Amino acid sequence: MNSHASFFVIILVCLLASSWHFTDASYETGSAMFLSVGYGASSVRRIIYVPDDFEKIQEAINNSTDGDIVLVRPGTYTGSIVINRRIFLIGANKSTTILDGERKSDVVTIEKDNVVLTGFTIRNGNFPARYGVHINNRVNVTVQNNIIINNFDGINLYYANSNTIRWNNLLNNHYGIFLAHSSGNVVYANNVSASEWNGIELDWSDQNVIEANTVSFSQAYGLEIPGYHTPARNNLFFHNNFFNNTLGVRVYGYINLWSKGYPAGGNFWGFSVGVDEFSGPAQNQPGSDGIIDTPYRIDANNIDQYPLVNPFNPSPPNIPKADFSFMPEKPFVGNTVTFSSLFAHSDGNAFSYFWNFGDGTRAQGANTTHVYVSPSFYPVDLYVIDNTQGFLAIESKLIKIEEPQFSNVATYMTIGIITSAIVAIVAYFTRINKRRDKLDSHKEPNLKKITHSTLHHSKKGINIY
Ligand SMILES: [Ca+2]
DSSP states (O other): OHHHHHHHHHHHHHHHHHHHHHHHHHHHHHHHHHHIIIIIOTTSOOEEEETTTOSSHHHHHHTOOTTOEEEEOSEEEESOEEEOSSOEEEESOTTTEEEEOTTSSOSEEEOSTTOEEESOEEEOOOTTTOEEEEEESOBSOEEESOEEESOSEEEEEESOBSOEEESOEEESOSEEEEEESOOSOEEESOEEESOSSOSEEEESOOSOEEESOEEEOOSSOSEEOOOTTSOOOSOEEESOEEESOTTOEEOTTOOOBOOOOTTTOOOBOOTTSOOOOEETTTTOEESOOSBOSSOEEEETTEEESSOBSSOOOOOOOOOOOOOEEEESSSOBTTOEEEEEESOOOSSGGGEEEEEEOSSSOEEESSEEEEEOSSOEEEEEEEEEEETTTOOEEEEEEEEEEBOOOHHHHHHHHHHHHHHHHHHHHHHHHHHHHHHHHHHHHHHHHHHHHHHHHHHHHHHHHHHHO
16 A cells, blocks of 8 residues: 555656646747747848847947848947948937947948938047048938937038938037038938038039928038039928028039929028018919018029928828737746737838847747746837838837746646546556466466366266266
8 A cells, every 4th residue: 555655646746747847848849939930031130139149239230141130229339330231220219329439430330232220329420520420432321310419520421322311310510411422312301400510511412302401500501512612513402491500501603402392392591581471383472371472592593482481390200109918918937928019010011020028038020929937027028120211119018927826736736646546546457467467377287287187087087987
């Protein structure tokens, strides 16, 4: 009876251990799923985190490949950065993700086409002739949604065509935005303020569109084409707000365009440049229309036909939204937790969804699952990134993972006890059978004797009778 009891206990312990081991195996499956989703498919964008994956931004860039996203978490990162891959370099928060040149060099130099640089404070490029952002001989680069302060040039384009500079806030740079030998660029909705010299300057740069920028409080010119030796022609300037610049705007007689026509209009030149009592292309119909009735003259060759009564308010960037839910609402260790993005964007290919589960694991896709291995609070982050524009939205939630409830333990134990009982009963009967077999094997000679003697007797009998 004692041996039966100990046998039973061993079986029970083994069963409980194996049920926990099974749970361990499901964690491994979860992690393997992440690897195949996150990095297996070549069509899926890869994301590299700084400082999680690489402490320095430059290391992350050097280890990236074309098409990757390098996402930089808030912090101050010193030294100069060279972007030499076709990547999105994205700061998690433009106010708190800071690139600081420490007045020693350029802060960011872009040496590859089709780069997107967004979401940073970029400051302290060296003085003189060093830049916050330098785009040298590149095309289709986008620099957007940054705070660019205390550099020589905030953004410098040099032999750089067809780039987009938009929604940046450029403050206290010697020059805000400087274009040299650069054409076909779009400079849209930047705020260029308190420049130590010019807000925007164009040298040898034609056919750019300078739209919806606010250029104010420049200590020299809000906008300048600085001399006969630096011609810049056929640029379109419209919907810009130029005001409180010490020396105004000067373009040295090179012919440029200052209006998008009627009724779209031209630029805002301050509140005191004229009255608005008429409307129509010739401004001779009764009634106001938001356009000053008389053209604004920059010089003999440059006239804004439709100056604006009020400052122009550009449309804000279309930043994606991020929010998510998870099921079950009260997950336990070992549960498969399903995470779902709540914003299904219209084009599934237009956005990338990156998940950080707070335990060092990650996944990708609008919906995903994860299994936690130990109880704790985990910060879960969802990053939604616009695949074409590089805009980022982040949602973070704290998820509480609890030890399995008593009912779960009880279930395991019940299964264990029942199984153990069955195994014990089977083992018991097996042993009984074995014992019976042993007894039988001991009885066999007697049986044989009896049989033999019976036969002998019968033989005798046969013999007798
Ligand atoms: Ca008018």
